[in-house]
Amino acid sequence: DLSVIPTYGKHIAARLWKGEYNLRTLKCMNNGKKVIDFIKPDTNLEWFWSVVDASRLRPLLKTNYGQVDHGLLTAFTERWHSETGTFHLPLGEMTITLDDVSCLLHLPIDGKMLIHVGTSLNQDESVDMCNEFLNFNQVDCNKEFTKMKGSHISFAKLQQIYHDNLNNALQAESDELH
Secondary structure (H helix, E strand, O other), X not given: OOOOOHHHHHOHHHHHHOOOOOOOOOOOOOOHHHHHOOOOOOOOOHHHHHHHHHHOOHHHHHOOOOOOOHHHHHHHHHHEEOOOOEEEEOOEEEOOOHHHHHXXXXXXXXXXXXXXXXXXXXXXXXXXXXXXXXXXXXXXXXXXXXXXXXXXXXXXXXXXXXXXXHXXXXXXXXXXXX
16 A cells, blocks of 8 residues: 555565565675774774774774675565654564664764754765865865765775875874884
8 A cells, every 4th residue: 555655666575575576686785894804003092092982983893794694684674664764574563773773783872962954065065074074185085976976985985095094193103203
């Protein structure tokens, strides 16, 4: 009944129920292993780890999953409805709460909520933020945004920026000591 959930006709579940998908078409994207493999400075470098600890996001460095059950992924995908933000399961509706995320990822959920003023940043504002916070020059940033078809940075580019900034900081610290 599309009057209840109007976009259901475009949902992957509709195609699954009609038998249009016979192969494994769903893929779980996981950058966890890539993050774990990031080169991180020694734990005694206060300037790096104090910022990570202040963000309280350090547990994310350990977040990863080695394998995903395809049947489970398909079942949850076909039961997710973005209109309601819930999974429609045989036993009833279920949603993932902020507390669930906190428990799974060991992240704190206290403090001030991030509130965005307006709907989004325009591309010039995004470039300025990338330049200021990531040390990502404006020309390269605009090229990346063009490649990504919006104000987005690919994981590979973000990893390169991280390593470049880390190497520059470690080199500056080494130069300062000599």
